[in-house]
Amino acid sequence: xxxxxxxxxxxxxxxxxxxxxxxxxxxxxxxxxxxxxxxxxxxxxxxxxxxxxxxxxxxxxxxxxxxxxxxxxxxxxxxxxxxxxxxxxxxxxxxxxxxxxxxxxxxxxxxxxxxxxxxxxxxxxxxxxxxxxxxxxxxxxxxxxxxxxxxxxxxxxxxxxxxxxxxxxxxxxxxxxxxxxxxxxxxxxxxxxxxxxxxxxxxxxxxxxxxxxxxxxxxxxxxxxxxxxxxxxxxxxxxxxxxxxxxxxxxxxxxxxxxxxxxxxxxxxxxxxxxxxxxxxxxxxxxxxxxxxxxxx
Numbered sequence: 001x002x003x004x005x006x007x008x009x010x011x012x013x014x015x016x017x018x019x020x021x022x023x024x025x026x027x028x029x030x031x032x033x034x035x036x037x038x039x040x041x042x043x044x045x046x047x048x049x050x051x052x053x054x055x056x057x058x059x060x061x062x063x064x065x066x067x068x069x070x071x072x073x074x075x076x077x078x079x080x081x082x083x084x085x086x087x088x089x090x091x092x093x094x095x096x097x098x099x100x101x102x103x104x105x106x107x108x109x110x111x112x113x114x115x116x117x118x119x120x121x122x123x124x125x126x127x128x129x130x131x132x133x134x135x136x137x138x139x140x141x142x143x144x145x146x147x148x149x150x151x152x153x154x155x156x157x158x159x160x161x162x163x164x165x166x167x168x169x170x171x172x173x174x175x176x177x178x179x180x181x182x183x184x185x186x187x188x189x190x191x192x193x194x195x196x197x198x199x200x201x202x203x204x205x206x207x208x209x210x211x212x213x214x215x216x217x218x219x220x221x222x223x224x225x226x227x228x229x230x231x232x233x234x235x236x237x238x239x240x241x242x243x244x245x246x247x248x249x250x251x252x253x254x255x256x257x258x259x260x261x262x263x264x265x266x267x268x269x270x271x272x273x274x275x276x277x278x279x280x281x282x283x284x285x286x287x288x289x290x291x292x293x294x295x296x297x
Contacts, residue, residue: 008056009031009032009033009062010034010056011033011034011035011036011062012036012064012065014037018196025193031200034058043091044083046093046094049090050093050097053098063103066135066138067079069131070109070252073131074249081130081134084137089145102150103149106135107135108214110127111253112127113253120262129252132253139210153213154195155189156190156214166285170232174236180240181222181240185220185255186219187214188214188216188217190215190277191215195213202268209266211260212261212262213258215274217273217275219274226238231279
């Protein structure tokens with residue numbers, strides 16, 4: 001664990017799902033951290049990013065800020081690339097100038113989903129939607145402009161802050177007798193708390209590179225939803241349906257299970273199974289008022 005008095009972490013996207021979780025965890029650990037949301041830092045403004053980075057002088061930067069509207073990205077290509085590609089370039093250049101290590105949060109959507117086995121970090125990428133492509137270009141800028149960086153690909157993120165699939169299913173299951181959820185998209189659910197812990201472990205080392213970090217195990221969205229309903233003790237029926245019944249502007253990979261080869265080979269612990277992580281989150285979510293999970297600090 002990082003414990004030097006000189007350590008200071010700057011988090012972009014600090015009001016988002018992962019950023020807010022990361023800020024809360026860092027504070028609990030007593031690590032000095034500053035968080036910037038879109039209202040305080042426009043990552044598409046290279047000069048502003050550089051000014052903030054040189055003023056704050058962080059030792060580490062966690063770049064969790066992103067344009068994450070997957071379907072909107074199909075019709076708003078410019079914004080997706082401006083934020084995810086050039087915004088990431090700006091953060092990488094400024095972090096390097098400030099002498100800070102960098103973590104860039106990427107996605108399973110850099111893959112096309114046609115594999116029959118989990119994707120490790122050395123598999124060729126082939127994004128099938130503009131969101132995935134823009135995040136891949138962000139990865140490329142990190143590799144070009146920062147020599148002390150970690151690229152973290154993750155997927156199906158859920159947690160205490162902001163909106164996510166688990167919260168949506170819990171909310172709908174309390175008012176609807178039946179839910180329809182696609183069964184032909186398979187991936188890895190990831191608990192923001194576990195992901196944040198793993199990122200902190202990375203930052204305490206010099207083992208730079210690309211990492212796939214998700215909770216262990218894999219499932220379909222349907223299986224995930226059924227597990228959520230069961231864990232909450234609800235009686236709502238969850239019916240499997242095909243992706244074709246829910247047409248969306250952006251194509252989704254049918255299979256985007258990520259293999260944590262880099263974690264394993266570099267001696268890092270793997271994350272607990274997603275069912276255990278879900279159990280922990282649902283228990284926490286049920287015991288605390290929903291207002292505690294509004295993503296605000």
